[in-house]
Amino acid sequence: MRILLIAGGWSNEREVSLSGAAQIEKALSRLGHQVTPFDPLPGFDGLIETAKDHDFAFLNLHGSPGEDGLIQAMLDAAGVPYQGSGPKASFLALHKAATKQICRAEGIPTPNWAFVPVVPAAGWLCPLAYPLFVKPNNGGSSVDMQRVDSAEKLGPALDALFSKGKEALLEEAAPGFEMTCAVLGEEALPTILITPKLSGEFFDYRSKYEDGGADEICPAPVDDDLNARVRELALRAHLALGCEGYSRSDFIVTESGPVLLETNTLPGMTATSLVPKAAAAAGMSFDELIARLIELGLARSARRQRAQAAAEDVTDIFADEDI
Structure with missing residues (x-):
């Protein structure tokens, strides 16, 4: 396929986005796809026109634009499939206060x-x-x-x-230790225990992206009940927000159990990122993960097209009755 790899953008997470995109581009090429890198920072005004010349878009954007649903909405308008969540879930998940309201309403604990x-x-x-x-x-x-x-x-x-x-x-x-859990499709992947090494206070930027910044153990060496609880909450958050394809939810495990911090709809895909690590623990290589995300994105696009066709059929029926 001709795949438009969208990365960069203008958020303060631009460099992380580009770093992950370099690895994604290699994987897409190994999978036999023709890859066109696209950076919205210089090229935003040509996004829809460029996307229409491709069969699929692979997004590796962090912050806004990308995780806010803007690029997804434009790709939907262009009729180009992409991996991950649509505009609504993307916006809700990026807006932390909205995420917390929705999850608390669904009985998912959060600080x-x-x-x-x-x-x-x-x-x-x-x-x-x-x-x-x-x-x-x-x-x-x-x-x-x-x-x-x-x-x-x-x-x-x-x-x-x-x-x-x-x-x-x-x-x-929330005093406790940090765990994270990714969802792929509608299945929770193995959990990860995170212990920051460069910062004693929390899992900060340096701990996330510098080599040796944190110990990230997958599967997490915790008891079966806690492991199951974190996986359950990650999947519930994924579904409550309307996420599709994949997501990653972060938790603090307190004395009373895990509490949700946030859910990411475009989680990192660098060498030190957590979703590829969880996928590997589930027996999936990086290339297989990328291929699976494309498969899920195409399936989402097909569902959307069927729903639109059904809505048009209903509209036609009512139009005929009016006649």
């Missing part, structure tokens, strides 16, 4: 939070207990995330985000 999209009014008091994390509401890779231990430090942390035009999500720190 208490406060959504702060603009500079708070004078006299505003944070409703959460310290310590807490201050995160970009629409970001990933732990970029610009800070741990705040007191009210005196909260203001500067919020100012740092607002100065970059970002919305803030405040989240109570």
